[in-house]
Amino acid sequence: MGHSNVSPSGAERFFACPGCVQAQAAIDIIEPSNPAALEGSAIHELAADCLKKDIDPYDMIGETVEVKDNYGDIIEFTVNDDFAFAVRMYRNTILGILKEHGLDQNALQVETKFTLPEVDSKARGTTDCSFVASDTLYVFDLKGGRGIIVSPEENKQCMYYALRPYLDAKMFISRVVIGIIQPRAREGDYIKMWETTPKRLGEFQMELKRAINLTRVKNPDFKEGKHCKFCKAQGNCTTAHDSALTQMQAVLPDVAVVFPKVTELTPEQIGNALPSLEVLKGIISNLEGYAFTLASKGIDIPNYALTRGSKQRRYKDEQAVIDAFSEELGDDLYGERKLRSPAQLTKILGKGGKDKVADYVFVPEGDLKLVPTKEAKDFISRKVEDVFKDVQLN
Numbered sequence: 333m334g335h336s337n338v339s340p341s342g343a344e345r346f347f348a349c350p351g352c353v354q355a356q357a358a359i360d361i362i363e364p365s366n367p368a369a370l371e372g373s374a375i376h377e378l379a380a381d382c383l384k385k386d387i388d389p390y391d392m393i394g395e396t397v398e399v400k401d402n403y404g405d406i407i408e409f410t411v412n413d414d415f416a417f418a419v420r421m422y423r424n425t426i427l428g429i430l431k432e433h434g435l436d437q438n439a440l441q442v443e444t445k446f447t448l449p450e451v452d453s454k455a456r457g458t459t460d461c462s463f464v465a466s467d468t469l470y471v472f473d474l475k476g477g478r479g480i481i482v483s484p485e486e487n488k489q490c491m492y493y494a495l496r497p498y499l500d501a502k503m504f505i506s507r508v509v510i511g512i513i514q515p516r517a518r519e520g521d522y523i524k525m526w527e528t529t530p531k532r533l534g535e536f537q538m539e540l541k542r543a544i545n546l547t548r549v550k551n552p553d554f555k556e557g558k559h560c561k562f563c564k565a566q567g568n569c570t571t572a573h574d575s576a577l578t579q580m581q582a583v584l585p586d587v588a589v590v591f592p593k594v595t596e597l598t599p600e601q602i603g604n605a606l607p608s609l610e611v612l613k614g615i616i617s618n619l620e621g622y623a624f625t626l627a628s629k630g631i632d633i634p635n636y637a638l639t640r641g642s643k644q645r646r647y648k649d650e651q652a653v654i655d656a657f658s659e660e661l662g663d664d665l666y667g668e669r670k671l672r673s674p675a676q677l678t679k680i681l682g683k684g685g686k687d688k689v690a691d692y693v694f695v696p697e698g699d700l701k702l703v704p705t706k707e708a709k710d711f712i713s714r715k716v717e718d719v720f721k722d723v724q725l726n
Contacts, residue, residue, distance in 0.1 A: 345559040349556075350543070350554075443458055482512050482514060
């Protein structure tokens, strides 16, 4: 079926910026897979297997999960305690609701590919899990990410997922519950549920149709915002470029005026400009540090406030936990048993350890990345005030 350029995962973006669809389609390159995205795919594979086959994910620790990257190569992940914890929370949440309604796994639609011809010929995707219990449609989306906290309320991606099972059974549905389960989130609730109505999904169906149509007009609108974060057209987007310049002029007006559009630069100009970006990163880092220092002293920084991030729970006394639960749980009280790294094993083996381990190890190819040459490093080490006068961009 192939990946759609108006898929659920891109809904928040193309609703906000219709022009992003055509802009991304014009970029004829296959980007390397994001490691976090590949790990997320592996967690989804494990979750689907555990739901379909009624497997406790902790029984899968040490097993291998295979996913394909953007180039079609198979990438292997070993199931660890982190994976098992995430999937068990997802699985137990869904099974708990099924049990309340006297249902079992046979009621589930898991990793279901769907199309929405009622909306558009290109509208399609894959729903993590959905089922109907009594008069309620439940739709669940498993998130493996840690940093970006996702809410189900009015979540366009999740409502997109909900449309197919809703349209297939709408005569039986009077309630819709959308759940996002994000077990590895750094803050907030791991399990978030939002109840909506069939009427709201019907409205969203028309909104989705209009949003997709707006991506097809001759000169679609572009809008800069947080949705730009994962847009592969960001580098040559005039709107994003103009927004960045406006923000830069507020801090570095003399520098901002010499920055043309990225796509108008020659390779030579790019080579001259990149080292200065490292200097800019240093300036930004210093600015953030100074702002934090001022705020810590009680000085007001407009538009910013000091807050404390959420932390994971910790044991007050690990030995007390062992004493309290070891008899009841046995080995289940402990996490994964992890093999030592080649360097650690070599050290333990002592003299000749490197030769003993040699037949069992290999060095994989690293990811491609652009790094500064010696000349660029020398440039970066110079004083900030001397940098920009040598950057010939015009």
